[in-house]
Amino acid sequence: MTALPPLDGIRVIDLSRVLAGPYCTALLSDAGADVVKIESEHGEDSRHLGPFRDGESIYFNVLNRGKRSVALNLKNDGDREALLTLIETADVVVENFRPGVTKRLGIDYEAARARNPRIVYASISGFGQDGPMSGAAAYDLVVQALSGIMSITGSEESGPTRLGESFGDLVAGLFAAWGISTALLSARASGLGQHLDVAMFDSMLAMLPTAHSQLQSTGLTPPRVGNRHPVSTPFDTYKADDGLFVLAVASQSGFEKLAQTMNRVDLIADPRFADDTARTENEPALRKEIENWAAGKTVADVVDILGDAGLAGSEIWDVQQALTSAQAEYRGVVESFEHPVAGKISYVRQPVVFGDSRRPDVRRSPLLDEHHGEVLPGSR
Template sequence: MADPRTTSSGPLNGVRVLDLTRVMSGPFSTMVLADLGADVIKVEEPGVGDDTRQWGPPFIGEESTYFLSINRNKRSLAVDLKSEGGRAAVLELARRSDVVVENFRPGVATKLGLGYEALSAENPGLVYASISGYGQASSESRKPGYDPMMQARSGLMSITGDVEGLPARVGVATADISAGLWTAIGILAALHHRSVTGQGQSLDISLLDAQVSWLTNVASAWFASGEVPGRYGTGHPSIVPSEAFRTQDGLLMVAAGNDAMWFRMAGALGVPELSADARFATNASRVSHRDELRSELEKVLSSDVTSTWLNRLDAAGVPAARVNSIGEALTDPLLAEREMVVELEHATVGPVRSVGSPLKLSATPTTMRHAPPVLGQHTIDILREVGLDEDLVEDMIRRGQASDHQARRPQEPSHA
């Protein structure tokens, strides 16, 4: 009988993804697909694995929390792609896969014999996604791409941070995560196209492109006016008030997205006269007089605790939220209600918690089947699936061209 923890009932059940990625963008993308039910086989270098296995502290036991955060629901195959046996195994998997995802530097996959042209010749329906810093064939394609460079070059950093301070990097890898999401979206679109036509295709996802896509309304404003946007701290360039204010015991984020909401907000704060002031009567005038309005609201909100203001603003239907620490956010009861914190049993370190999937599908929900794998946890099982000779598998393990976690476990004492 199938183990319900590892059997998928998601919308991508039956889709096999060969994951040749590492670090953040690719693994995040393939975890999205795995949560949706795909069988994701993560190919890693024997004895080393994904770079993020060494990124720490913090660690849980010997496992990096960074790696654990983006690799659940996957199987780990540890083979040396530079060895004949390792390449043969991966080529056979590619023939049997629906999707390949890689984030080598452009040209590396082709040199390994794992580029789109080679693999699609054997598997015409293959969907092949490549993630790189600057695109597969651009004038800068060979440059290494890392998230902070993308936040800087895209302009995102220039509009992030305190008004009078230096530009700031967003505290998570926004370019990587965005590229991962765009990759997953592109793969789903390509799989739909294949279901209609039978044809696979390649995807070229750039970290820089993904980060620039975040500019949206900021870019539109610059296209129209040519004015270079500045930094607004927690504020908004075109909506006022929309920022964090200090209370007696913390910070409160408020946002009045239209004039009616502002009138309700002023009433809830006990200062209805502010909404009648000509300087603050319309959003356009509030934007022009943001400093004066901020000063007035700071006086009011600093006079009481956050919970008092939250209760009043919630009752008035005005968007407001406490500025939480990460710990406060992750223990918010609403996240538990929304199943946004999940716990899975890891092969060596026991229960591991991670952020759940925001995808809530009514008929084919995401599934949390198993924790991120130990390096090489599924090597022998996967090599058997593709029909490799048992002697060849053992020889690869002896030579260090493959590794299997089970093969390295100490033997259980005999009770015979």
């Protein structure tokens, strides 16, 4: 028999804004949680961030799918009490105010725990709830710059380069969702919740295992190497007649198979390419051999040849190609809902397939304060 969605019956109070927190709670909603989004009377900040359609922020509606909206003025005693009463019925609180703000408002973890000892309270911030930078303003760009990720992204010519999405926010939201799920298991066993301190900076540092390994091995700061892998070769973008393709070889057997596929078995015995370290040291020479082989072939031809040989290679898709691909359609990761103002809005659901649990029904994003009477009956 198909089970209920994994987080069915879990209630989440979402006090967060813009990206890290809303992304976290969207993941929880996708897994079946009841997410109640608390907004100001003017609406959460991202309602006013583009891109827009018919006056509605697509960005907001993608990130806040499946949630219910209640507008409260948290500086008002009555509304603050309404929130704390709501927390008594909840399992999780998520907030991403600057450290210290929730305490000033009287809605911090201590206030929540006094009402509900089982509450799991996640605080997402740039640099953590304490420490030398806890009070610093943090946006994704700042965290990417300080985490080291920009120093290893791009080429020597481009200089330090920001990743193409706001990964500082997204990774923090992902770790927050993981932490919440873990803490809920602990609360089930102990009857007690806990405060989760999730920092964007910490989360980005956790994304650097290869660079950290290089630093420890050589004592040198890893350089920018463009699209190629810093350790394994060939592992990069290469030119064919009509564009670029990617090729990823990370083993000796894979390199030997590539040489055979190229009809260049002589490369296997070439001391410049004897092992991964040698190939990386002689990367320009190996690149020349690969691109000479690919000359006269289209990207599609190259990808077919590599695929037939069991090698990892592909063309490079843009965002539209990826989202509308047969692979994405088959996996069912792109879902959509009808918004009463903006019309059809598509989004990428959380990607984990829970084999024995049914997927929650698609639920649209909320209008501002749409569910006030439903969540807080009689409060107005």
